[in-house]
Amino acid sequence: MAGTDFHILCGFLGSGKTTLLLDFLAGQDAADTAVLVNDVGRIDVDGAVVGRSSTGLPVAMLPNGCVCCSIGNELVASVETLVADRDDAGLPPFRRMILECSGLSRPGPIVRSLGDLGRHDFRVRVLATFDAGQGAAHAVHFEEAAAQLAAAQTIVLSKLDLDGAGPVEAAAAAARAINPFARLVAEPDRAARAAAAFTGHGPSAAVPPAPTVVGLRGLLHPRIAVFLATVPPGRPWEAIAHWIEDLAARCGDRLLRVKGLVAVAGVDGPVLVQGVGTIFSPPVRMPPGSGGDLGSVVVIAHDLSAVDLAATCAPHGVTIGQ
Numbered sequence: 001m002a003g004t005d006f007h008i009l010c011g012f013l014g015s016g017k018t019t020l021l022l023d024f025l026a027g028q029d030a031a032d033t034a035v036l037v038n039d040v041g042r043i044d045v046d047g048a049v050v051g052r053s054s055t056g057l058p059v060a061m062l063p064n065g066c067v068c069c070s071i072g073n074e075l076v077a078s079v080e081t082l083v084a085d086r087d088d089a090g091l092p093p094f095r096r097m098i099l100e101c102s103g104l105s106r107p108g109p110i111v112r113s114l115g116d117l118g119r120h121d122f123r124v125r126v127l128a129t130f131d132a133g134q135g136a137a138h139a140v141h142f143e144e145a146a147a148q149l150a151a152a153q154t155i156v157l158s159k160l161d162l163d164g165a166g167p168v169e170a171a172a173a174a175a176r177a178i179n180p181f182a183r184l185v186a187e188p189d190r191a192a193r194a195a196a197a198f199t200g201h202g203p204s205a206a207v208p209p210a211p212t213v214v215g216l217r218g219l220l221h222p223r224i225a226v227f228l229a230t231v232p233p234g235r236p237w238e239a240i241a242h243w244i245e246d247l248a249a250r251c252g253d254r255l256l257r258v259k260g261l262v263a264v265a266g267v268d269g270p271v272l273v274q275g276v277g278t279i280f281s282p283p284v285r286m287p288p289g290s291g292g293d294l295g296s297v298v299v300i301a302h303d304l305s306a307v308d309l310a311a312t313c314a315p316h317g318v319t320i321g322q
């Protein structure tokens with residue numbers, strides 16, 4: 001079918017957007033795809049991770065904060081550049097473009113900002129990832145998560161393999177309770193799940209007309225704060241692990257997401273540290289020169305003050321900014 005599928009990939013903090021995207025890009029259907037990546041903090045960890053794994057596909061970073069609050073024109077300009085570069089190369093239009101939104105993005109303002117791209121033959125599809133273990137609780141506690149799922153034409157269940165995820169039927173029922181109209185993708189195999197997410201025939205919409213309502217951008221995320229922790233270089237891994245343990249123990253369920261690249265003593269190249277809630281993944285060594293802002297770690301929490309967070313981090317020599 002001619003035209004470009006424009007996928008808005010949303011989903012709450014840590015719900016599996018980047019993982020789904022990387023699984024798709026590693027598969028056979030990824031040819032003729034362009035990717036745009038937005039991260040919530042001022043540093044673009046996802047951009048560095050996706051850029052490293054995109055196997056030559058064009059990737060644009062949208063690093064200036066949560067896409068629904070601040071971007072608009074930057075998104076449109078980046079899409080126009082990708083399309084123009086493709087055209088200049090004498091290639092047919094992209095088969096699909098995938099915008100990975102930050103975990104706090106509400107789809108509404110993003111869809112409205114796409115109105116400025118009306119001259120392109122785009123079919124807009126909104127996808128949301130739904131963490132099989134925590135998705136229902138996130139939707140109850142955070143309006144952002146509920147808005148993402150409510151707007152989705154396709155909901156992709158993630159983390160079905162994790163202990164504590166429960167039966168897939170329960171996760172599917174929880175997702176349907178929030179949005180009974182969405183197509184559900186719940187393949188247990190990650191590669192099959194990613195392929196179904198981006199190539200399945202869910203509903204789509206033409207690009208909406210340019211927005212006529214002003215003042216709808218700039219929505220706030222009132223309970224959630226994004227902090228930037230600075231970890232000095234040359235720390236042994238044990239010291240960083242100790243900081244992370246303290247962070248999880250003291251912040252508890254107020255901690256939503258931690259993600260960043262740090263320089264570890266004796267390790268060549270950045271190390272990716274990340275956690276969802278208080279559960280941290282094993283650190284991942286990235287190739288030297290992977291990009292990203294070394295030593296900066298985004299900490300996203302709700303109902304946590306900068307003063308409290310700074311007090312937790314100071315004994316570890318880690319400083320906090322916003």
Ligand SMILES: Nc1nc2c(ncn2[C@@H]2O[C@H](COP(=O)(O)OP(=O)(O)OP(=O)(O)O)[C@@H](O)[C@H]2O)c(=O)[nH]1
Pocket residue numbers: 011012013014015016017018019020046102103104129158159160161162190257259274276281
């Ligand atoms: N076991 C398992 N882990 C997963 C799955 N999906 C994501 N994860 C892990 O969950 C963590 C967060 O996943 P991401 O894909 O980075 O989540 P995200 O939605 O892109 O996160 P933000 O961009 O920060 O909102 C990582 O440690 C992933 O490895 C899954 O299906 N199974």
